[in-house]
Amino acid sequence: xxxxxxxxxxxxxxxxxxxxxxxxxxxxxxxxxxxxxxxxxxxxxxxxxxxxxxxxxxxxxxxxxxxxxxxxxxxxxxxxxxxxxxxxxxxxxxxxxxxxxxxxxxxxxxxxxxxxxxxxxxxxxxxxxxxxxxxxxxxxxxxxxxxxxxxxxxxxxxxxxxxxxxxxxxxxxxxxxxxxxxxxxxxxxxxxxxxxxxxxxxxxxxxxxxxxxxxxxxxxxxxxxxxxxxxxxxxxxxxxxxxxxxxxxxxxxxxxxxxxxxxxxxxxxxxxxxxxxxxxxxxxxxxxxxxxxxxxxxxxxxxxxxxxxxxxxxxxxxxxxxxxxxxxxxxxxxxxxxxxxxxxxxxxxxxxxxxxxxxxxxxxxxxx
Numbered sequence: 001x002x003x004x005x006x007x008x009x010x011x012x013x014x015x016x017x018x019x020x021x022x023x024x025x026x027x028x029x030x031x032x033x034x035x036x037x038x039x040x041x042x043x044x045x046x047x048x049x050x051x052x053x054x055x056x057x058x059x060x061x062x063x064x065x066x067x068x069x070x071x072x073x074x075x076x077x078x079x080x081x082x083x084x085x086x087x088x089x090x091x092x093x094x095x096x097x098x099x100x101x102x103x104x105x106x107x108x109x110x111x112x113x114x115x116x117x118x119x120x121x122x123x124x125x126x127x128x129x130x131x132x133x134x135x136x137x138x139x140x141x142x143x144x145x146x147x148x149x150x151x152x153x154x155x156x157x158x159x160x161x162x163x164x165x166x167x168x169x170x171x172x173x174x175x176x177x178x179x180x181x182x183x184x185x186x187x188x189x190x191x192x193x194x195x196x197x198x199x200x201x202x203x204x205x206x207x208x209x210x211x212x213x214x215x216x217x218x219x220x221x222x223x224x225x226x227x228x229x230x231x232x233x234x235x236x237x238x239x240x241x242x243x244x245x246x247x248x249x250x251x252x253x254x255x256x257x258x259x260x261x262x263x264x265x266x267x268x269x270x271x272x273x274x275x276x277x278x279x280x281x282x283x284x285x286x287x288x289x290x291x292x293x294x295x296x297x298x299x300x301x302x303x304x305x306x307x308x309x310x311x312x313x314x315x316x317x318x319x320x321x322x323x324x325x326x327x328x329x330x331x332x333x334x335x336x337x338x339x340x341x342x343x344x345x346x347x348x349x350x351x352x353x354x355x356x357x358x359x360x361x362x363x364x365x366x367x368x
Contacts, residue, residue: 043330051331052171056178058341059088060186062221064214067183081184085176095256102249205352212348217341223308228258231300238292244272244279254293258300260336261324265297315343 043050063084070080182189190210197203236251244250250272257264269290276286323343327335 040330047331048167048171049174051334052175053178054338054342055334056175056182058217058221058338060084060179060182061214061217061341063088063183063218064186065218067186077184077187081180084183085180088179089176095252098252099249102246106246106249209349209352212352213345216344216348220309220341220344224259224305227300227305227308228255230304231255231258231296234296235293238296239289242288242292244275244289250275250289254297258297260333261320261340263324263328263333263336265294265301268297269294315340315347319343 066087067077067080067084070083071077075083190207193210194203194206197206232251232255234251235254236247239247239250253271254268257268260267272289272293273287276289280286280288320340320343323339324336327339327342329335331338
């Protein structure tokens with residue numbers, strides 16, 4: 001009765017917002033932020049174990065169709081997994097053998113390359129010498145005034161390699177074991193996860209997730225491998241025409257480094273800059289190997305790769321860049337290799353769980 005006598009605006013007025021209603025969204029955001037930080041910390045501190053396992057999963061997805069063909073021929077999953085591991089080791093050994101002899105020759109030229117770079121930089125500008133003179137003056141001033149001298153121990157590279165060797169060997173063993181067990185038990189893993197799905201619709205979606213993930217990752221890695229091999233052949237031919245020694249070495253190196261998006265081509269450009277210093281004397285020719293490679297890589301990245309992969313595997317370049325930066329920050333150079341496959345896996349999962357609505361839906365005339 002009292003509410004009828006109140007004005008309309010007062011009757012429809014919303015209740016005041018309480019402190020609890022204000023803190024609930026902030027608490028949820030804080031929980032999500034803490035969980036995200038914990039997840040990133042777990043990835044970083046557990047990289048010794050998580051990195052080889054993740055690499056094995058990505059390589060296993062790439063060789064999944066190869067293992068399926070072997071199993072269709074009557075081979076058991078355990079035997080097909082052994083063949084996958086053996087094939088992968090054979091490919092790594094072939095690549096390592098192709099690198100061994102040319103790299104041993106060019107490793108002897110590293111002091112010459114470094115000296116040439118120093119001479120050229122000294123001719124172009126005297127900034128380095130000026131900075132060194134200022135550093136000597138500051139050092140002498142500190143010694144005269146009784147300042148504390150700081151000595152930096154760079155360490156022995158041989159000791160560092162010996163220290164890291166057990167960890168690298170352990171990661172290699174974990175990688176090979178994970179690759180074998182993932183390939184041999186991939187069907188069992190799929191069946192186990194599908195059994196955990198309680199509804200028929202959820203099982204249908206998870207089955208599509210497995211199919212899309214394996215198909216997209218395998219297609220991406222196989223396509224990128226063919227593109228990189230073609231890129232390597234073009235780079236080797238271009239280096240031969242420019243007059244760079246060991247053109248096959250640089251073509252093979254371009255093939256391998258192109259797997260790491262953004263980082264690999266940048267490293268290859270710097271390497272070819274050093275090769276230009278070691279091979280030529282004129283400034284224009286010194287830059288020629290790097291410029292030629294950058295032109296080839298730009299053509300591949302902007303025209304060839306989008307055309308070969310098609311719209312199904314074309315992703316937002318900004319998301320790819322962020323993914324590469326994140327995994328490089330978490331796992332180092334190896335993270336650049338798994339960044340795009342992980343992004344493809346997440347895209348396939350989200351695309352299946354949250355399907356996009358049709359772009360052109362025609363209205364049913366019968367519905368009025």
